[in-house]
Amino acid sequence: MPDIAGLRDELADIELQDDRALLKLKSRDFYWYSPILKKQLDGKTAELIARPRTEDEVLRILTACRARRVPVTVRGGGTGNYGQCVPLEGGVLLDMTAMAAPIAIVDGVVEVEAGAKMIDLDLWCRDQGWELKLWPSTKRTATIGGFVAGGGAGVGGISHGTMRERGNFHGARVATMQDPPRILDLEGQAANPVNRTYGTTGVLTRIKVPLTPAQAWRDVAIVFDDFTRASRFALELTHSDGIPKKMCAVFDSQLPPFFKGLADAVPAGKALVLCAITPAGMTALKELAAEHGGRVVAEQDAVAAERDPELTPFYEYCWNHTTLQVLKKDRGVTYLQCRMPFEDTLAALEAVRIPFRDEIWMHMECVRFGGRITMSALPVVRWTSAERIYEIIAAFEKHGIGIANPHVLTIEEGSNYRRVPGDQLGFKQNVDPLGLLNPGKMRDFTPPETAAA
Amino acid sequence: MPDIAGLRDELADIELQDDRALLKLKSRDFYWYSPILKKQLDGKTAELIARPRTEDEVLRILTACRARRVPVTVRGGGTGNYGQCVPLEGGVLLDMTAMAAPIAIVDGVVEVEAGAKMIDLDLWCRDQGWELKLWPSTKRTATIGGFVAGGGAGVGGISHGTMRERGNFHGARVATMQDPPRILDLEGQAANPVNRTYGTTGVLTRIKVPLTPAQAWRDVAIVFDDFTRASRFALELTHSDGIPKKMCAVFDSQLPPFFKGLADAVPAGKALVLCAITPAGMTALKELAAEHGGRVVAEQDAVAAERDPELTPFYEYCWNHTTLQVLKKDRGVTYLQCRMPFEDTLAALEAVRIPFRDEIWMHMECVRFGGRITMSALPVVRWTSAERIYEIIAAFEKHGIGIANPHVLTIEEGSNYRRVPGDQLGFKQNVDPLGLLNPGKMRDFTPPETAAA
Numbered sequence: 001m002p003d004i005a006g007l008r009d010e011l012a013d014i015e016l017q018d019d020r021a022l023l024k025l026k027s028r029d030f031y032w033y034s035p036i037l038k039k040q041l042d043g044k045t046a047e048l049i050a051r052p053r054t055e056d057e058v059l060r061i062l063t064a065c066r067a068r069r070v071p072v073t074v075r076g077g078g079t080g081n082y083g084q085c086v087p088l089e090g091g092v093l094l095d096m097t098a099m100a101a102p103i104a105i106v107d108g109v110v111e112v113e114a115g116a117k118m119i120d121l122d123l124w125c126r127d128q129g130w131e132l133k134l135w136p137s138t139k140r141t142a143t144i145g146g147f148v149a150g151g152g153a154g155v156g157g158i159s160h161g162t163m164r165e166r167g168n169f170h171g172a173r174v175a176t177m178q179d180p181p182r183i184l185d186l187e188g189q190a191a192n193p194v195n196r197t198y199g200t201t202g203v204l205t206r207i208k209v210p211l212t213p214a215q216a217w218r219d220v221a222i223v224f225d226d227f228t229r230a231s232r233f234a235l236e237l238t239h240s241d242g243i244p245k246k247m248c249a250v251f252d253s254q255l256p257p258f259f260k261g262l263a264d265a266v267p268a269g270k271a272l273v274l275c276a277i278t279p280a281g282m283t284a285l286k287e288l289a290a291e292h293g294g295r296v297v298a299e300q301d302a303v304a305a306e307r308d309p310e311l312t313p314f315y316e317y318c319w320n321h322t323t324l325q326v327l328k329k330d331r332g333v334t335y336l337q338c339r340m341p342f343e344d345t346l347a348a349l350e351a352v353r354i355p356f357r358d359e360i361w362m363h364m365e366c367v368r369f370g371g372r373i374t375m376s377a378l379p380v381v382r383w384t385s386a387e388r389i390y391e392i393i394a395a396f397e398k399h400g401i402g403i404a405n406p407h408v409l410t411i412e413e414g415s416n417y418r419r420v421p422g423d424q425l426g427f428k429q430n431v432d433p434l435g436l437l438n439p440g441k442m443r444d445f446t447p448p449e450t451a452a453a
Numbered sequence: 454m455p456d457i458a459g460l461r462d463e464l465a466d467i468e469l470q471d472d473r474a475l476l477k478l479k480s481r482d483f484y485w486y487s488p489i490l491k492k493q494l495d496g497k498t499a500e501l502i503a504r505p506r507t508e509d510e511v512l513r514i515l516t517a518c519r520a521r522r523v524p525v526t527v528r529g530g531g532t533g534n535y536g537q538c539v540p541l542e543g544g545v546l547l548d549m550t551a552m553a554a555p556i557a558i559v560d561g562v563v564e565v566e567a568g569a570k571m572i573d574l575d576l577w578c579r580d581q582g583w584e585l586k587l588w589p590s591t592k593r594t595a596t597i598g599g600f601v602a603g604g605g606a607g608v609g610g611i612s613h614g615t616m617r618e619r620g621n622f623h624g625a626r627v628a629t630m631q632d633p634p635r636i637l638d639l640e641g642q643a644a645n646p647v648n649r650t651y652g653t654t655g656v657l658t659r660i661k662v663p664l665t666p667a668q669a670w671r672d673v674a675i676v677f678d679d680f681t682r683a684s685r686f687a688l689e690l691t692h693s694d695g696i697p698k699k700m701c702a703v704f705d706s707q708l709p710p711f712f713k714g715l716a717d718a719v720p721a722g723k724a725l726v727l728c729a730i731t732p733a734g735m736t737a738l739k740e741l742a743a744e745h746g747g748r749v750v751a752e753q754d755a756v757a758a759e760r761d762p763e764l765t766p767f768y769e770y771c772w773n774h775t776t777l778q779v780l781k782k783d784r785g786v787t788y789l790q791c792r793m794p795f796e797d798t799l800a801a802l803e804a805v806r807i808p809f810r811d812e813i814w815m816h817m818e819c820v821r822f823g824g825r826i827t828m829s830a831l832p833v834v835r836w837t838s839a840e841r842i843y844e845i846i847a848a849f850e851k852h853g854i855g856i857a858n859p860h861v862l863t864i865e866e867g868s869n870y871r872r873v874p875g876d877q878l879g880f881k882q883n884v885d886p887l888g889l890l891n892p893g894k895m896r897d898f899t900p901p902e903t904a905a906a
Binding site: 107108109129133159160161165166167168170187188189210211212213214215216238239240241242243244278279280281282283284285287288368370371372373 | 560561562582586612613614618619620621623640641642663664665666667668669691692693694695696697731732733734735736737738740741821823824825826
């Protein structure tokens with residue numbers, strides 16, 4: 001048994017919590033979208049929560065945990081969907097939300113403490129004329145450290161790709177689990193080993209990301225007679241380099257009724273496109289929509305909406321919020337994450353949408369990867385069984401659709417590529433030789449040193 | 454004979470000029486890059502220059518010319534390369550450079566008088582936090598009206614495409630040659646018939662173009678051991694959505710010696726890449742360059758350089774300035790304008806570069822068209838004969854390379870598509886029924902009304 005009592009004594013001047021309800025709450029994320037993960041992860045909890053205020057406190061916590069061979073699992077806003085912050089082997093839950101200060105913007109790159117909420121960070125940058133390139137649909141609760149470590153794709157992907165795209169992640173300060181723990185200052189490609197590794201390769205204490213000049217985004221909702229027309233419009237919009245955009249999502253007609261605040265504006269049976277466009281692009285957008293038979297049914301100032309707790313920015317219907325909007329009313333669904341082929345995107349889409357239409361409600365996000373345009377599909381799937389999910393995945397893959405499986409725990413299995421990119425494994429062996437950082441999440445890792453205390 | 458004397462009397466309170474040397478000078482552009490066009494156009498001159506200060510004066514000039522059946526050819530900065538502003542049938546040269554006032558920026562769209570110099574317009578926008586999406590390498594002398602009417606491609610094309618890309622040209626006010634001449638206010642797709650029609654479809658008096666937030670561009674020069682590596686790097690950079698860029702050009706080793714101000718920095722025999730990148734993208738850029746064996750040899754603040762008459766912003770080595778830099782020292786060359794295929798771009802490039810290497814010095818510009826990335830080639834070509842140019846064009850076309858022939862006079866022949874896009878012909882029949890606007894430039898046009906006075 002790990003010496004939690006000893007830890008508590010040694011770290012008495014740091015904010016610690018071990019209330020059972022709080023431990024349970026903070027040991028969870030949104031993995032329950034997946035009935036498969038729910039079964040595996042329900043009941044897993046940390047034994048102690050530590051909430052450091054400074055890098056020094058982080059180092060002291062890591063030192064104390066290392067000495068006692070106590071696992072450490074890092075948590076930001078807890079908005080992940082794959083159990084990224086669920087401690088599989090108990091130990092300490094490192095809550096980073098007290099380290100949330102923005103440091104500075106230099107040459108268009110912001111440096112910020114890892115526990116900053118993305119909405120706060122973005123609005124702080126916006127006051128200085130900049131905005132984040134990328135954010136998740138959970139921007140109002142997610143932290144920047146959690147986004148880098150646990151996600152890295154979302155709103156903005158239509159123009160900037162993902163956090164893995166060269167240039168989108170500038171660097172980080174990382175606390176290691178070495179003997180003794182130390183701080184690494186990583187920049188450029190050298191920072192890749194801490195990008196989307198669920199905190200298995202060090203504790204992110206500060207993040208640097210390049211920004212993009214702030215724009216006054218307009219949320220626009222457009223309805224179409226059918227999903228095919230809506231998708232064709234969305235892809236053409238995405239290819240229209242003259243129309244600056246932050247987002248473009250397509251929803252089959254089953255989904256808009258679940259979107260509180262928008263449902264009334266979308267006639268029954270219509271497919272829906274939600275996009276975020278600059279004011280200067282609105283004329284061209286509306287012309288393009290009309291050419292495709294689309295009709296604008298709602299429009300709002302996206303930034304004003306996200307600042308107002310009463311309002312819903314349209315991105316909160318998009319990305320993985322789509323699934324959440326449905327789950328609020330119907331707990332019998334789950335979802336998939338798919339990358340459509342670059343060529344003949346719509347043909348592949350229709351090939352899976354039509355046969356599965358009673359079971360799968362299609363939802364697409366237009367994105368760029370490596371300078372090329374395609375769509376990510378995040379369809380809502382009626383849950384029956386794990387076997388059925390894997391049948392559906394196989395059917396999708398047959399049509400050249402890549403799957404980033406959201407029903408698995410490890411970094412490798414959740415990746416499109418089924419492996420850890422770059423030299424993340426080698427890096428982890430160096431910075432976490434005992435394998436104490438979020439153990440069980442990097443499948444291919446075996447600790448080089450024995451963990452016996 | 455047109456009644457020029459009568460015109461002069463009627464328009465006496467408008468700025469008119471008929472000095473022979475000035476008429477000759479103002480009737481020319483940079484068509485002389487093409488020995489073929491030089492032979493056809495040398496000696497063509499207007500009979501009178503009119504320089505209006507207001508839209509009312511434009512209308513009065515057009516009314517007077519229409520009544521006397523006098524052709525009107527519009528001129529901006531005279532930086533075209535295809536004789537766009539050369540009056541084939543004499544008449545009035547309408548010099549728009551006195552109408553140069555910026556009007557306003559509303560929701561990121563600037564409205565400006567058509568004769569504004571692009572550098573002045575861009576710096577005026579920049580003071581308000583915006584910049585032009587696109588400009589020609591002749592930004593320091595070209596006008597916005599001339600760019601819309603006569604070019605529309607250039608710096609910025611790597612991110613925004615061309616002026617023909619939906620959303621890049623917002624609208625225009627246009628004076629027609631109807632009876633009586635009138636002003637049309639065109640927006641969105643309705644403005645397409647005046648986009649790149651050399652002033653044959655009306656006189657642009659005001660332009661509206663969407664802007665993009667101003668960035669502090671860095672000019673960067675990178676050398677590579679050979680052209681193949683340089684091109685591979687350039688294409689990968691162009692596909693790197695995480696690195697914001699305004700320009701990326703590749704030059705084979707024969708060209709940098711002609712670039713005054715850069716020649717000393719580029720070792721003999723090296724291929725050169727010139728790009729403009731945001732400060733936030735520099736770390737990623739330099740890492741990518743190093744991975745491809747590139748070495749940064751020069752760097753400067755691009756905006757400071759263009760503001761200083763003593764300095765050369767790197768874009769003045771790019772686009773059609775490349776040819777000009779060579780012509781300054783060697784009048785025995787000309788050039789081509791080619792669009793490389795989207796797929797296997799580098800294979801097509803090498804297939805024409807290597808066999809022609811003694812005769813053609815390769816120069817590429819990375820660009821986007823319709824959301825997809827490729828390269829435009831503007832190679833410098835050793836001049837021998839028109840027949841040889843057409844042999845070369847045929848050889849390029851055999852490899853799937855599209856040619857926008859810069860050795861022809863008409864809009865249709867100069868287009869990649871060999872035709873006028875949209876309903877420009879129908880529009881012209883309506884707004885210029887007598888065919889008095891820049892006659893001879895729209896090949897497929899026949900005046901619906903008899904021109905007899």
